Amino acid sequence: MDRRSFSARLLGFGSIGSALPSSAAQTTANSFDVQRFGAVGDGKRLDTAAIQAAIDACAKSGGGAVCFDRGAFLTGTLRLRSRVTLHLPESARLIGSTNLRDYPTAIPQYRSYTDNYTEKSLLYGEDLDSITIEGGGTIDGQGASFQGPYKVRPYLIRFVRCRDVSVRDVTIENSPMWVQHYLACDGVRLTGLTVRSRVNKNNDGIDIDSCQRVRISDCDISSGDDAICLKSSSARPCRDVAITNCIVSSACNAIKLGTESNGGFENIVVSNCTVYDTRLAGIALEAVDGGTLNGVTISNITMRAVAAPLFIRLGDRARPFVEGGARPPVGRLTNITIQGVQATGAARTGCALAGLPGHPITGITLRDITISSEGGGAAAEADREIPEQADRYPEYKMFGVLPAHGLYVRHAANLCLDNVRCTTLAADARPAFVCDDVEGLDMARLAGQSQAELLRLQDVRGALIHACRAGQSGGTFLRVRGARSKDIALAGNDMPAGAKSVVLAPETKPGAVRFDAINATVR
Numbered sequence: 001m002d003r004r005s006f007s008a009r010l011l012g013f014g015s016i017g018s019a020l021p022s023s024a025a026q027t028t029a030n031s032f033d034v035q036r037f038g039a040v041g042d043g044k045r046l047d048t049a050a051i052q053a054a055i056d057a058c059a060k061s062g063g064g065a066v067c068f069d070r071g072a073f074l075t076g077t078l079r080l081r082s083r084v085t086l087h088l089p090e091s092a093r094l095i096g097s098t099n100l101r102d103y104p105t106a107i108p109q110y111r112s113y114t115d116n117y118t119e120k121s122l123l124y125g126e127d128l129d130s131i132t133i134e135g136g137g138t139i140d141g142q143g144a145s146f147q148g149p150y151k152v153r154p155y156l157i158r159f160v161r162c163r164d165v166s167v168r169d170v171t172i173e174n175s176p177m178w179v180q181h182y183l184a185c186d187g188v189r190l191t192g193l194t195v196r197s198r199v200n201k202n203n204d205g206i207d208i209d210s211c212q213r214v215r216i217s218d219c220d221i222s223s224g225d226d227a228i229c230l231k232s233s234s235a236r237p238c239r240d241v242a243i244t245n246c247i248v249s250s251a252c253n254a255i256k257l258g259t260e261s262n263g264g265f266e267n268i269v270v271s272n273c274t275v276y277d278t279r280l281a282g283i284a285l286e287a288v289d290g291g292t293l294n295g296v297t298i299s300n301i302t303m304r305a306v307a308a309p310l311f312i313r314l315g316d317r318a319r320p321f322v323e324g325g326a327r328p329p330v331g332r333l334t335n336i337t338i339q340g341v342q343a344t345g346a347a348r349t350g351c352a353l354a355g356l357p358g359h360p361i362t363g364i365t366l367r368d369i370t371i372s373s374e375g376g377g378a379a380a381e382a383d384r385e386i387p388e389q390a391d392r393y394p395e396y397k398m399f400g401v402l403p404a405h406g407l408y409v410r411h412a413a414n415l416c417l418d419n420v421r422c423t424t425l426a427a428d429a430r431p432a433f434v435c436d437d438v439e440g441l442d443m444a445r446l447a448g449q450s451q452a453e454l455l456r457l458q459d460v461r462g463a464l465i466h467a468c469r470a471g472q473s474g475g476t477f478l479r480v481r482g483a484r485s486k487d488i489a490l491a492g493n494d495m496p497a498g499a500k501s502v503v504l505a506p507e508t509k510p511g512a513v514r515f516d517a518i519n520a521t522v523r
Contacts, residue, residue: 032067037051037053076102078123127162133167141172142176144199155178157180157181171196174199182209184234186213198223218245229253232265238264244272252278255270257284258285261286262320265292277306280395281306289328299340304343312333349397350405350430356390356411366420373424376424403431406431415441417443423449431450442464443464444467454475460488470495480512486511
């Protein structure tokens with residue numbers, strides 16, 4: 001949309017009394033042309049002062065639009081103002097200066113752990129109302145030019161404790177640090193964004209931090225760090241967030257809640273997204289710095305070439321959000337539903353869903369999940385001891401190669417697995433599913449393949465296994481281990497001829513498993 005059509009659109013809302021003439025120098029009470037204020041737009045001369053003057057004049061008049069014509073506008077930090085729209089048409093590029101001196105320090109009054117990260121940004125706003133960036137143009141941070149620790153690498157967009165924030169239909173690329181950070185904001189809408197940023201460290205595509213009432217839709221993101229990341233790096237929860245219709249690729253995790261979790265997460269919905277070429281996890285749900293992660297629904301996700309489609313972790317790194325603050329207690333991770341996931345090209349490691357001893361993850365439902373991984377796991381890997389690693393930074397590879405090629409669940413309660421299917425391209429000696437220290441387990445319509453067994457239960461109490469299907473003739477359907485295993489019931493499962501139904505370890509009590517007489521014998 002060019003400047004004239006944008007002005008015409010404003011007319012429809014009664015903002016401008018007459019249409020703008022075509023002259024780039026024209027300024028009205030509602031539209032402020034940066035070139036009128038002295039911006040050159042040649043990509044060489046610094047336009048910071050001219051653009052900031054246009055923003056300030058727009059705000060002083062009561063709000064409106066700051067408009068760019070065709071050109072490349074080189075700038076340092078710009079401070080947005082309330083009720084100001086930054087309109088960047090397709091013909092315009094906003095280019096970040098490569099001189100760190102053009103980015104003055106801005107330390108937010110609002111405290112969070114991100115105080116330890118960068119204090120510089122290209123576009124910055126704090127305690128603002130009704131701010132918008134739009135127009136189809138490009139914001140280029142020239143991020144490869146910045147080397148060093150966090151504080152010498154600016155964010156491209158940072159809004160702190162703002163209300164009614166909209167960023168739409170722009171391309172944001174080449175950030176020195178996080179691409180965009182929204183901290184403690186209310187009412188954020190990000191739509192139609194294209195993010196291309198793999199030129200530096202910490203190139204998160206979108207960071208939503210301690211925000212509420214957030215909509216992210218129709219975005220196309222390829223980022224060097226986590227693509228869409230929800231954080232809670234302050235005492236304020238991140239809640240009421242909807243993410244939909246996005247295409248995501250990442251050199252780290254694609255869609256992630258955590259690692260910072262101090263304030264917790266509530267009422268999060270993710271739907272209708274496709275994830276591809278992602279080095280770590282496709283969906284990562286993490287709470288390691290206290291806080292409660294409660295009420296997350298994820299549905300209709302496809303994944304291609306993603307190392308670990310699912311990773312869920314309750315840990316105890318226990319990092320306070322302010323320096324010198326009290327150590328937070330172990331948090332909670334509960335009430336999560338993930339359904340309608342199809343993933344191909346997963347790595348051999350497997351997918352971990354792990355709490356801590358005495359602190360189980362609870363109320364997890366996985367339904368209609370299909371995972372195809374490379375396989376090739378060995379029998380020794382199926383029996384290896386898995387360290388707890390309570391205080392370690394959470395990533396899907398933190399436990400090493402898992403005992404299951406599909407899902408490995410440890411320290412959980414009230415877990416439901418329904419119509420989950422795990423297959424491998426190469427033969428794998430590990431079970432498809434392993435559950436260790438789980439209380440309250442419902443497994444229905446599971447299918448998988450393994451040279452060993454379909455299911456392995458270790459110290460599982462209160463399980464119903466029904467309508468499941470063994471993957472190959474001659475394999476074991478279920479192996480039960482642990483002296484604490486009890487109240488495990490089997491009903492209506494389909495096991496091929498010749499399969500051993502249930503194998504009990506010597507330490508497992510003989511009455512731990514109840515089963516029907518069809519295709520079920522205990523050895």
